[in-house]
Amino acid sequence: MNAWRTGTMTCLLLLVAVALPLAHHSFAVYDHTRTLTLRGTVTKFQWTNPHAFLEMDVPDGAGTKHWSLEMTSINMMQRTGWRSNMIKVGDKVTVVAAPLINGEPGGLMLEIVLANGEKRDFPVPAANTFKRTPQ
Numbered sequence: 001m002n003a004w005r006t007g008t009m010t011c012l013l014l015l016v017a018v019a020l021p022l023a024h025h026s027f028a029v030y031d032h033t034r035t036l037t038l039r040g041t042v043t044k045f046q047w048t049n050p051h052a053f054l055e056m057d058v059p060d061g062a063g064t065k066h067w068s069l070e071m072t073s074i075n076m077m078q079r080t081g082w083r084s085n086m087i088k089v090g091d092k093v094t095v096v097a098a099p100l101i102n103g104e105p106g107g108l109m110l111e112i113v114l115a116n117g118e119k120r121d122f123p124v125p126a127a128n129t130f131k132r133t134p135q
Contacts, residue, residue: 027126030098030108034133038067042091047074047084054087054109056095069097069109076123091115098130 040058043066052071057064071077074084087093092115097107110130111121121127 027098027108027129029100029102030130031101032098032130034099035096035110035130036099036107036133037135038069038095038097040064040067040093040095042087042089042093044089045087049074052077054093054095054112056093058105065105067097068106069095070107071109072122072124080121080123082120086114087112088115096132 038056038058040056042054042056044053044055046053046055050073052074054069054071056067056069058067059065074082094113095109096111097109099107108124108130109122110124110127110132111119113119124130
């Protein structure tokens with residue numbers, strides 16, 4: 001009976017170990033058929049795990065709309081040269097993002113033009129599955 005219990009526990013632990021990497025959320029909440037180009041002012045840049053976030057105010061016809069944009073993990077960003085001090089509150093930026101399917105002002109950031117004019121992409125897994133809309 002003890003060998004059976006040990007074998008069962010080993011199998012369960014292996015299943016959990018395999019399932020954990022697959023448990024990460026998908027990109028299903030984002031529209032893969034189009035992108036938006038947003039020009040606005042940074043109100044918050046959050047360099048945190050599991051993902052960085054950018055909050056920005058974007059002028060529209062009726063005033064200003066506040067957007068919340070998810071980035072990829074800071075670990076992946078650091079590997080491609082990103083640092084926590086590259087974006088500051090008040091910076092004027094241009095962002096290309098895959099919008100939320102539900103129409104709320106949010107999305108997944110795919111690229112950014114920083115305040116200094118530098119264009120940077122994000123190491124988003126499966127970034128090629130998002131169809132870019134011409135500006």
